[in-house]
Amino acid sequence: MSGRFFAAGADRRIAITIFVLLAVAVIVPLLNLAVSPTSAFYVPSYIVALTGKYLCYALLALSLDLVWGYCGILSLGHGAFFALGGYAMGMYLMRQIGSRGVYGNPILPDFMVFLNYKELPWFWTGFDHFWFAGLMVLAVPGLLAFIFGWFAFRSRVTGVYLSIITQAMTYALLLAFFRNDMGFGGNNGLTDFKDILGFNVQADATRSALFAASAIMLALAVVITWAIVGSKYGKLLMAVRDAESRTRFLGWRAENIKLFAFTVSAVMAGIAGALYVPQVGIINPGEFEPSNSIEVVIWAAVGGRGTIVGPIIGALLVNAGKSWFTGVLPEFWLFALGGLFVAVTLLLPKGIIGMWDSWRGNARALRAASLAEEAGTEVGIASATSKPARSPARNPGEWSWSDPEPQAAE
Amino acid sequence: MSKSNTILYLDGVSVSFDGFRAINNLSLVLDKGEMRAIIGPNGAGKTTMMDIVTGKTRPDEGEVFFDGQVDLTRHDEAEIAMMGIGRKFQKPTVFESHTIEENLMLALKGPRSIFPALFHRQSAAEARQIDDILGIIRLGDKRRELAANLSHGQKQWLEIGMLLAQDPKLLLVDEPVAGMTDAETEETARLLRDIARDHSVIVVEHDMHFVRELGVKVTCLHEGSVLSEGTLDFVSADERVVEVYLGR
Numbered sequence: 216m217s218g219r220f221f222a223a224g225a226d227r228r229i230a231i232t233i234f235v236l237l238a239v240a241v242i243v244p245l246l247n248l249a250v251s252p253t254s255a256f257y258v259p260s261y262i263v264a265l266t267g268k269y270l271c272y273a274l275l276a277l278s279l280d281l282v283w284g285y286c287g288i289l290s291l292g293h294g295a296f297f298a299l300g301g302y303a304m305g306m307y308l309m310r311q312i313g314s315r316g317v318y319g320n321p322i323l324p325d326f327m328v329f330l331n332y333k334e335l336p337w338f339w340t341g342f343d344h345f346w347f348a349g350l351m352v353l354a355v356p357g358l359l360a361f362i363f364g365w366f367a368f369r370s371r372v373t374g375v376y377l378s379i380i381t382q383a384m385t386y387a388l389l390l391a392f393f394r395n396d397m398g399f400g401g402n403n404g405l406t407d408f409k410d411i412l413g414f415n416v417q418a419d420a421t422r423s424a425l426f427a428a429s430a431i432m433l434a435l436a437v438v439i440t441w442a443i444v445g446s447k448y449g450k451l452l453m454a455v456r457d458a459e460s461r462t463r464f465l466g467w468r469a470e471n472i473k474l475f476a477f478t479v480s481a482v483m484a485g486i487a488g489a490l491y492v493p494q495v496g497i498i499n500p501g502e503f504e505p506s507n508s509i510e511v512v513i514w515a516a517v518g519g520r521g522t523i524v525g526p527i528i529g530a531l532l533v534n535a536g537k538s539w540f541t542g543v544l545p546e547f548w549l550f551a552l553g554g555l556f557v558a559v560t561l562l563l564p565k566g567i568i569g570m571w572d573s574w575r576g577n578a579r580a581l582r583a584a585s586l587a588e589e590a591g592t593e594v595g596i597a598s599a600t601s602k603p604a605r606s607p608a609r610n611p612g613e614w615s616w617s618d619p620e621p622q623a624a625e
Numbered sequence: 626m627s628k629s630n631t632i633l634y635l636d637g638v639s640v641s642f643d644g645f646r647a648i649n650n651l652s653l654v655l656d657k658g659e660m661r662a663i664i665g666p667n668g669a670g671k672t673t674m675m676d677i678v679t680g681k682t683r684p685d686e687g688e689v690f691f692d693g694q695v696d697l698t699r700h701d702e703a704e705i706a707m708m709g710i711g712r713k714f715q716k717p718t719v720f721e722s723h724t725i726e727e728n729l730m731l732a733l734k735g736p737r738s739i740f741p742a743l744f745h746r747q748s749a750a751e752a753r754q755i756d757d758i759l760g761i762i763r764l765g766d767k768r769r770e771l772a773a774n775l776s777h778g779q780k781q782w783l784e785i786g787m788l789l790a791q792d793p794k795l796l797l798v799d800e801p802v803a804g805m806t807d808a809e810t811e812e813t814a815r816l817l818r819d820i821a822r823d824h825s826v827i828v829v830e831h832d833m834h835f836v837r838e839l840g841v842k843v844t845c846l847h848e849g850s851v852l853s854e855g856t857l858d859f860v861s862a863d864e865r866v867v868e869v870y871l872g873r
């Protein structure tokens with residue numbers, strides 16, 4: 216009963232989230248563009264940019280939730296998929312600069328001129344087209360996840376070993392992208408963007424549009440994740456999480472079930488990165504930093520994994536906290552984050568959403584109990600007297616000793 | 626010996642874990658349509674034998690054939706399950722965060738690839754099959770409850786129900802009545818006898834009363850090989866069986 220009630224509650228919560236995201240996608244740009252800066256309702260441009268960035272983080276956290284929350288794959292490398300999507304978008308934005316760079320080269324981005332490149336590396340071809348870059352935003356993280364997952368899941372690497380190799384994956388990419396001869400701008404990464412689709416990336420209208428795109432994309436990702444999780448495949452995903460070998464003996468290929476979720480999740484993370492880069496104006500190898508991926512896990516844990524809404528809330532809250540903290544006490548942020556993670560793991564193992572649910576569940580049970588008490592005081596007395604009266608326990612063990620409930624054998 | 630009329634044929638099978646021979650030159654033959662009870666002391670290798678048949682453990686040597694011609698040592702768990710071998714674990718293993726109904730739905734015979742599962746809509750025929758199984762395992766009134774809330778005995782029944790949903794040719798049932806009341810145990814014996822009418826079944830059990838209820842040929846394993854085989858009366862009269870198992 217209560218399981219069903221919470222399921223219905225969870226569905227309503229997800230529907231509300233989708234509605235709120237779509238509403239915000241319309242309202243925030245309006246309040247920024249159409250309202251006079253002197254009005255109390257005006258949303259300043261820097262807030263639009265900041266919250267747009269948070270929405271990208273929320274999408275990244277949601278993508279992790281699909282694999283971690285629903286399939287038990289604790290990826291400590293999701294930042295890599297995010298960064299790859301970001302680089303694909305960054306390459307498009309670099310090509311849009313054209314001859315407006317410092318060196319004025321119409322083909323080569325500044326860093327290539329500086330590093331004495333004579334021509335554009337082959338893997339940069341096509342990135343002057345938005346559609347091609349968009350395709351790569353999906354394909355590159357998706358393909359990496361597919362190949363990585365193919366080997367990892369087939370050889371049945373699970374648990375902490377899998378987490379470690381995902382971490383190694385993002386670290387390897389970090390080192391690779393730091394190299395100047397990789398052709399991705401090395402240490403400095405890609406920056407100084409001018410236009411996206413012909414619009415100035417710095418303009419308020421463009422920022423608002425990017426904000427709206429992020430909110431809509433997040434809403435869409437919620438819809439897709441919700442549909443996946445609600446399907447028979449989604450039930451399998453959770454079955455693999457809870458009893459992987461059972462699914463195998465039923466004839467399911469657990470490795471394929473994981474691989475599909477992992478690939479979809481990586482594509483979502485890539486989209487998040489692609490929306491992030493034009494809003495922050497830079498992508499550099501720092502995005503591959505292993506600690507970034509670990510932060511994503513913290514967001515999801517704080518919000519409550521396996522709930523779709525939880526990781527979104529976690530990402531928004533933790534990042535808002537981070538912005539506030541780095542303004543007030545910058546040197547303490549990492550301690551605060553670590554402390555938060557420890558506190559959540561110990562005190563709120565199911566995150567904010569889990570706490571909310573159990574609080575609501577308790578309130579409901581209390582209300583039901585008080586109603587029952589009002590209605591059936593006599594019944595209660597009658598049943599109490601019909602039972603043999605228990606003497607107060609002298610030690611705590613006694614209650615369970617006299618408990619007639621059969622115990623399940625393990 | 627001819628494999629032609631056998632559903633399961635093990636010959637000279639051995640497997641070691643870190644030098645310890647859990648299965649030692651084991652030979653065991655199950656005819657098509659037969660139900661067999663397997664008994665034996667703890668650590669005799671009963672569960673390991675099932676691991677070998679279902680592809681979880683690869684034997685170091687020996688032949689394992691299904692249905693007279695399929696070499697099971699060349700296939701993995703999912704392939705073997707799809708050929709028609711179903712298994713109930715010693716410790717009941719169901720999907721605790723799913724409802725009874727959903728557990729059966731995931732077990733139901735059908736395609737096992739991702740995309741059909743993504744776009745799956747339950748058909749009337751599937752709903753009927755699930756209803757039938759719920760009736761057989763007596764969990765109809767709990768169909769929407771989470772499997773985590775079931776008692777130990779009910780989980781055993783749900784797992785048997787999942788086996789039925791899979792509709793295998795051969796069922797391997799590891800200790801189905803552990804944690805059940807006497808009434809439930811008798812009920813389970815009746816259910817397995819029913820199933821055995823049109824399936825081949827191997828049942829591992831320690832409960833002699835239950836084994837007697839089944840009324841089938843018994844194999845006693847000890848230290849990874851067959852110690853004695855025959856009717857229950859014959860096996861329980863065997864001095865070696867009394868010494869290593871029944872006499873304790």
Ligand SMILES: Nc1ncnc2c1ncn2[C@@H]1O[C@H](COP(=O)(O)OP(=O)(O)OP(=O)(O)O)[C@@H](O)[C@H]1O
Binds near residue numbers: 665
């Ligand atoms: N994967 C494994 N690694 C190491 N040893 C194993 C493994 N599987 C089984 N064994 C050992 O093999 C022996 C046989 O175990 P098995 O589980 O098959 O016994 P069993 O007959 O099912 O016993 P029980 O009646 O207690 O279930 C035991 O000594 C066990 O410790």
Ligand SMILES: [Mg+2]
Binds near residue numbers: 671672673715
């Ligand atoms: Mg066993």
